[in-house]
Amino acid sequence: MAAWIKGGATDADGAIAAAATLLSAAHAPVVAGLCADVAAVRAAYRLAGSIGASVDTAGAEGTYADLGSLSRVGAMTATPAEAVGRADVVLAVGARPWGAPLLKRLSETKPTRGRAAGAARSLLALGGPSGTGAALACPAEAGLPAALAHLRAYQRGHLAGDGPVADLATRLAAAQYGVVLYDPAELGEAGVEMLTGLVMGLNETTRCFALALAGPDQDRAVVQVAAWTTGQPPRVGFGRHVPEHDPWRFDAARQAAAGEVDAVLWLAALPAPRPGWLSTLPAIALVGAGSAGAEAAEIVIEVGVPGESLGGVLWNEGRAALTYRAATGPTDLPSAADVLARITHAIATGKDA
Amino acid sequence: MLTVIRGGRVVDPTAGRDAVGDVWIEDGHVVSPSARTPDRSVDATGCVVMAGGVEVHSHIAGGNVVTSRLLLPDLYVSEAAPEGHPFAHAGGAAAWIGATYARMGYTTAVEPAMPPANALATQLELADIPLLDRGALAVMGNDDQLLQILRDGEGKAAVRDLVALNVATTRALGVKCINAGGASAFKDGALRLSLDDEIPVYGLSTRKIMGSLLDAVEEIGVPHPLHVHCNNLGLPGADDSFVATLDAAEGRRIHFAHAQFYAYGAADPDNPATGGFRSAARRIVDAMHANPNATLDIGQVVFGQTVTVSLDILRQFGGRKGAKPKKWVLNAGDAEGGGVVPFLYRPRGPTSSLQWAIGLEIMLLSGDLERTILTTDHPNGGPFTAYPRIIHLLMDKEERDREIATLPKIVGERSTLPEIERELSFSEIAQLTRSGPARLLGLSDRGHLREGARADVAVYREDADRTAMFTAARLVLKDGRVVVEDGEVVDWRAGQTLSLSVESDKAMERRSEAYLQDRFGQSLDSFTVPDAAFGEAGVFEDVACRA
Numbered sequence: 001m002a003a004w005i006k007g008g009a010t011d012a013d014g015a016i017a018a019a020a021t022l023l024s025a026a027h028a029p030v031v032a033g034l035c036a037d038v039a040a041v042r043a044a045y046r047l048a049g050s051i052g053a054s055v056d057t058a059g060a061e062g063t064y065a066d067l068g069s070l071s072r073v074g075a076m077t078a079t080p081a082e083a084v085g086r087a088d089v090v091l092a093v094g095a096r097p098w099g100a101p102l103l104k105r106l107s108e109t110k111p112t113r114g115r116a117a118g119a120a121r122s123l124l125a126l127g128g129p130s131g132t133g134a135a136l137a138c139p140a141e142a143g144l145p146a147a148l149a150h151l152r153a154y155q156r157g158h159l160a161g162d163g164p165v166a167d168l169a170t171r172l173a174a175a176q177y178g179v180v181l182y183d184p185a186e187l188g189e190a191g192v193e194m195l196t197g198l199v200m201g202l203n204e205t206t207r208c209f210a211l212a213l214a215g216p217d218q219d220r221a222v223v224q225v226a227a228w229t230t231g232q233p234p235r236v237g238f239g240r241h242v243p244e245h246d247p248w249r250f251d252a253a254r255q256a257a258a259g260e261v262d263a264v265l266w267l268a269a270l271p272a273p274r275p276g277w278l279s280t281l282p283a284i285a286l287v288g289a290g291s292a293g294a295e296a297a298e299i300v301i302e303v304g305v306p307g308e309s310l311g312g313v314l315w316n317e318g319r320a321a322l323t324y325r326a327a328t329g330p331t332d333l334p335s336a337a338d339v340l341a342r343i344t345h346a347i348a349t350g351k352d353a
Numbered sequence: 354m355l356t357v358i359r360g361g362r363v364v365d366p367t368a369g370r371d372a373v374g375d376v377w378i379e380d381g382h383v384v385s386p387s388a389r390t391p392d393r394s395v396d397a398t399g400c401v402v403m404a405g406g407v408e409v410h411s412h413i414a415g416g417n418v419v420t421s422r423l424l425l426p427d428l429y430v431s432e433a434a435p436e437g438h439p440f441a442h443a444g445g446a447a448a449w450i451g452a453t454y455a456r457m458g459y460t461t462a463v464e465p466a467m468p469p470a471n472a473l474a475t476q477l478e479l480a481d482i483p484l485l486d487r488g489a490l491a492v493m494g495n496d497d498q499l500l501q502i503l504r505d506g507e508g509k510a511a512v513r514d515l516v517a518l519n520v521a522t523t524r525a526l527g528v529k530c531i532n533a534g535g536a537s538a539f540k541d542g543a544l545r546l547s548l549d550d551e552i553p554v555y556g557l558s559t560r561k562i563m564g565s566l567l568d569a570v571e572e573i574g575v576p577h578p579l580h581v582h583c584n585n586l587g588l589p590g591a592d593d594s595f596v597a598t599l600d601a602a603e604g605r606r607i608h609f610a611h612a613q614f615y616a617y618g619a620a621d622p623d624n625p626a627t628g629g630f631r632s633a634a635r636r637i638v639d640a641m642h643a644n645p646n647a648t649l650d651i652g653q654v655v656f657g658q659t660v661t662v663s664l665d666i667l668r669q670f671g672g673r674k675g676a677k678p679k680k681w682v683l684n685a686g687d688a689e690g691g692g693v694v695p696f697l698y699r700p701r702g703p704t705s706s707l708q709w710a711i712g713l714e715i716m717l718l719s720g721d722l723e724r725t726i727l728t729t730d731h732p733n734g735g736p737f738t739a740y741p742r743i744i745h746l747l748m749d750k751e752e753r754d755r756e757i758a759t760l761p762k763i764v765g766e767r768s769t770l771p772e773i774e775r776e777l778s779f780s781e782i783a784q785l786t787r788s789g790p791a792r793l794l795g796l797s798d799r800g801h802l803r804e805g806a807r808a809d810v811a812v813y814r815e816d817a818d819r820t821a822m823f824t825a826a827r828l829v830l831k832d833g834r835v836v837v838e839d840g841e842v843v844d845w846r847a848g849q850t851l852s853l854s855v856e857s858d859k860a861m862e863r864r865s866e867a868y869l870q871d872r873f874g875q876s877l878d879s880f881t882v883p884d885a886a887f888g889e890a891g892v893f894e895d896v897a898c899r900a
Contacts, residue, residue, distance in 0.1 A: 070423055079470075114540055233422075
């Protein structure tokens with residue numbers, strides 16, 4: 001395996017020992033990124049739990065837009081395959097859905113299951129780019145949350161009249177199975193909450209479901225592993241030897257900016273953009289082979305890429321589920337889970353000694 | 354290593370045993386008394402010795418359980434972790450679930466609702482529950498692939514092959530149906546469904562779907578009978594649904610989940626929706642007596658805050674406006690999906706008090722406790738941590754009277770609980786929590802202490818305060834190894850996930866491959882639960898089908 005300490009090449013044992021030393025000496029370490037397979041994420045929580053670190057993820061902005069709204073008002077959702085199979089009306093909110101493979105598939109197919117089977121499918125847009133070909137497109141000049149609030153006011157009957165937004169509300173209410181597609185990172189928590197209220201309201205008379213697009217990260221997998229491992233969403237701190245969930249406090253970027261962190265372990269077995277604050281701190285980076293070099297951090301350890309050079313459980317966007325991806329080729333690189341377990345073990349043994 | 358647990362009151366109803374005696378253990382199993390000198394001797398004087406507890410219906414893993422933690426991050430309290438496990442005191446987490454069950458003397462637990470589309474996540478989560486053997490039931494009855502086969506009248510063999518394929522793919526221990534057809538009907542606009550109502554689009558009924566699954570389970574030889582969650586859960590008049598479903602089983606083996614939630618007779622038959630309910634415990638117990646093919650678990654209600662999690666999205670949608678606090682999640686998933694609705698069983702509230710009474714009433718009126726299993730349908734009726742308190746109430750009439758005295762009069766007006774004198778014995782408690790559930794799951798190696806049994810053993814210090822006695826066992830052995838001592842975990846070993854060995858039919862595999870490619874754009878492979886997905890080896894243990 002390839003590993004570097006301060007730019008100089010080293011071997012696995014040397015890099016793992018150096019990582020253990022750095023983390024052992026830290027008072028307020030952070031384990032961040034978590035863009036990796038389930039086994040690695042699981043090992044990352046075990047490491048964080050054992051050293052009292054806090055945890056944050058690569059896709060936290062979108063994840064917490066959804067989770068914040070979820071814990072305030074709940075959610076009413078469907079899956080991609082259900083949308084493709086059943087929806088006669090699809091509303092895309094914002095710009096990002098228009099670049100998603102799912103929307104392309106929705107535009108090329110018709111409902112085949114349920115009461116809308118055989119009907120045409122109409123695509124509607126709120127705040128999307130121009131030239132989408134949507135049957136009805138409404139702008140969102142005051143921003144997406146405000147546009148959704150406006151639409152919801154028509155849906156609830158607080159506003160009445162003609163015009164494209166009223167028309168949009170009418171079409172959603174007339175749908176047999178509506179789907180509202182969005183990217184939580186683009187909408188933000190207030191937008192997701194407004195969208196959820198709209199969807200729940202529509203279900204007083206018909207069926208309509210929200211469907212969030214996942215980010216390029218593994219946050220959907222991390223949310224599940226975090227929930228069953230700690231009983232909490234991903235952003236927890238173990239500083240007091242008990243998982244404490246606090247999305248503001250354990251925002252790694254905020255912590256770094258505030259000078260609250262003295263060491264970082266960045267886990268990105270799958271490609272993830274490295275945040276700027278990473279280079280300001282003593283850091284260990286576990287990176288997928290070929291995605292970064294010696295410059296990525298003070299200590300860099302290359303690991304196998306799950307779903308490519310190693311098998312692993314990953315978020316499967318098309319299935320909206322965790323699925324196992326077998327390796328497509330051989331590697332002599334270790335798994336991220338293995339390296340994390342060895343670091344955890346080295347720290348524990350160091351303590352005993 | 355030869356171990357003897359000496360001088361305890363050994364309670365094993367399957368052997369008619371309730372007397373002071375010894376239990377000998379070697380190589381993880383109970384053995385006949387030995388003349389050899391034991392390597393280890395445990396003094397159990399003043400203790401009650403039972404087989405490890407077996408849980409048949411507790412929502413301990415899967416998408417809904419995950420969602421409930423995200424919806425209510427503050428439902429459980431986390432405490433600082435003890436030495437030896439970083440997450441054991443993280444309230445509601447997998448490690449906490451394993452540790453809390455083990456401390457109560459439980460050694461096996463089954464998650465009753467694994468949607469095949471999310472089997473891998475459920476199995477990964479189950480595998481992270483330490484100390485217990487685990488298992489999961491694959492849920493069928495709302496998926497388009499099955500409903501198409503039934504609509505097209507393809508016959509029993511096709512249904513059997515599809516069920517077998519689902520069990521094999523998900524590595525389930527058994528099969529469950531949840532308001533069969535209800536989730537599908539909900540997606541097509543329905544808000545209620547009874548046994549013979551037509552399910553939109555498919556022209557089927559719950560009776561037809563459930564009947565086909567009952568047959569399939571028998572043909573495959575699944576040891577656990579079809580696990581059935583009926584229509585109309587929690588509604589006044591749900592007793593009619595229960596009895597109609599029992600009749601529809603036509604003598605086939607059937608298990609009823611959380612029967613308490615169906616023991617609600619309409620108080621005003623002319624206005625069932627508004628007149629409230631009265632206990633139908635006697636009716637349920639009589640129906641069970643007349644149908645030895647049936648078993649039930651209770652779904653006992655516990656006062657306080659909880660969260661209801663269910664794949665019965667029709668019911669959960671119907672109950673959303675009763676959410677407390679006022680937030681809820683409904684996921685219309687690839688077959689069932691799931692609904693998560695927080696709920697407060699209001700302490701001393703009239704409705705919750707009556708529900709509480711009805712669950713106890715069913716157990717205390719039951720003529721066959723071996724077919725009556727203690728559950729709270731965790732967390733739907735309340736948390737499984739309430740089992741010791743429930744056992745206390747069942748064993749102690751005075752304790753029951755003290756509690757009833759604090760409750761509204763409706764308990765006496767609409768249930769017979771206050772009149773019941775019966776106090777259950779240790780042997781009867783063992784039937785509710787050990788021998789009954791093990792037999793129900795078809796696991797002949799546990800739930801008893803006869804020779805050859807797996808050495809899953811709980812030793813409780815006898816105490817008139819049964820709540821204290823059953824909350825923290827003095828000693829718990831899993832496979833002959835001590836895992837709990839004086840109520841604390843001393844060995845964080847992992848149990849195994851019990852999974853039924855079943856061959857899937859190659860033709861059905863090919864057919865499903867084509868179906869899934871069309872529907873999901875992905876292959877059957879993406880639904881599997883391979884060994885390689887687990888961090889550790891030896892996660893699964895095979896369970897054989899019935900001969």
